[in-house]
Amino acid sequence: MPANREKDHQEKDQPRRRQARGERRIAQLLEAAAAVFTTTGYTAASTNAIAREAGVSPGTLYQFFPNKEAIAIELGDRLMHEMRETFGEALAPVDPTTPLEEAVGAAVDRFIAFNCEHPVFFALMHGPDIPGRIAEEHDALHATLLSRIEGLLASLLPDVAPADLIRTAHMCLGLYKAGLELVLAHEGAEREAYIQELKYALIRYLDPLVGTRLGRRDTTRATRTAS
């Protein structure tokens, strides 16, 4: 196979010369795609609808993306990048003396904030309708999150077998996703209440594992608002 073509079919070596206009269009299209994906999901979203939402023609969309999948991939990449830089390593390093409540509370708060700001993230990760390539990205993110959580748990719970640690990490992520769905489904005070419930469920789930730790406060639910 030839090493490199000239002006034709170049995809990765020469990312194609873009004008400022083009970059703006790309951002515009990704924003529109995020909106459409959020409301209809990936498969049900039509490229024509995305182009319409962005106020351009279908042809213009395909000037910047080779196909529909690439739009979701690029969107996923940017989200992942933004996620990393939003709370960089905030999940990994854990001072073993940190109280469980604080560690869980801080992690949940950050994730919830991110997901509220980027609802398309949940839509892309949660749909059973995602084709091959995106599923890989999804799995990669999933694995990353799991290993992060696993590391965090390992620092909190030194005396737990690895197999149990992995399972516990899966459970934490699952419980978080369940809570997130409820959080996103509500607003205002009710949303806050669900955030508290989520933190509470996670803390109660993890607490007894923190067997030999000092100063374990009781995790009994605080007095609830009488409503």
Added chain:
Amino acid sequence: MPANREKDHQEKDQPRRRQARGERRIAQLLEAAAAVFTTTGYTAASTNAIAREAGVSPGTLYQFFPNKEAIAIELGDRLMHEMRETFGEALAPVDPTTPLEEAVGAAVDRFIAFNCEHPVFFALMHGPDIPGRIAEEHDALHATLLSRIEGLLASLLPDVAPADLIRTAHMCLGLYKAGLELVLAHEGAEREAYIQELKYALIRYLDPLVGTRLGRRDTTRATRTAS
């Protein structure tokens, strides 16, 4: 509008005269549909694929179902019916002296068993790809489950405000769904382990709400299998 037509367009008053052959075909088609929905989801499933899976022609399929949606509706109805008769009122009445562990454990066991036996149930309820009518059925089931759980919780936790009760019911269902996903994703011993984790998470979440109850045993996790 006329009260009833004769032989034309009758839909509900005269369910159309069926032969035994027809009933068999319907069951066959629903089974095929369940298989296809389970593997590909509702929207991605094509009626031609369902017909092929059932070994009949597309035309035959439409002899028994007016459209694709009706297949999912009928499937949902039969599932719901089977669910009701499988553990009828098993969720509703709760002896207030029942230990929390038993109540939760029994309910989870029953639901997990049902979902393992009918994987299409999870596929139909979990997909974000579901059109209007089915979503209504979904919501109806959701509401039914919620009120059942709410009733169960009310019998267990008499001194909790209604608003908190509703929220707690939502949380329980969400936590269950999260656990179910993990349970279905594993097999054998690992599946059993996740079932235990799910029960444990629910019990720990609910336990402190059972404030003024007698004989509350400690819910510390039992010694885990050493792998």
Added chain:
DNA sequence: CCAGAATGCGAGCGACCACTCGCGTTTGTC
């Protein structure tokens, strides 16, 4: 045994979708 209904078929219809192509417009460069 026979009329009529129920069942079964599969090519085909219209709609929609991802994607393309030819051509006109704007922009950066010399």
Added chain:
DNA sequence: GACAAACGCGAGTGGTCGCTCGCATTCTGG
């Protein structure tokens, strides 16, 4: 100002899908 490249357009193409229709076959009641 001129040339090329990037940008922009929208009708059109091939393909899939839900669904229909005309016709053949099988069953049922009288």
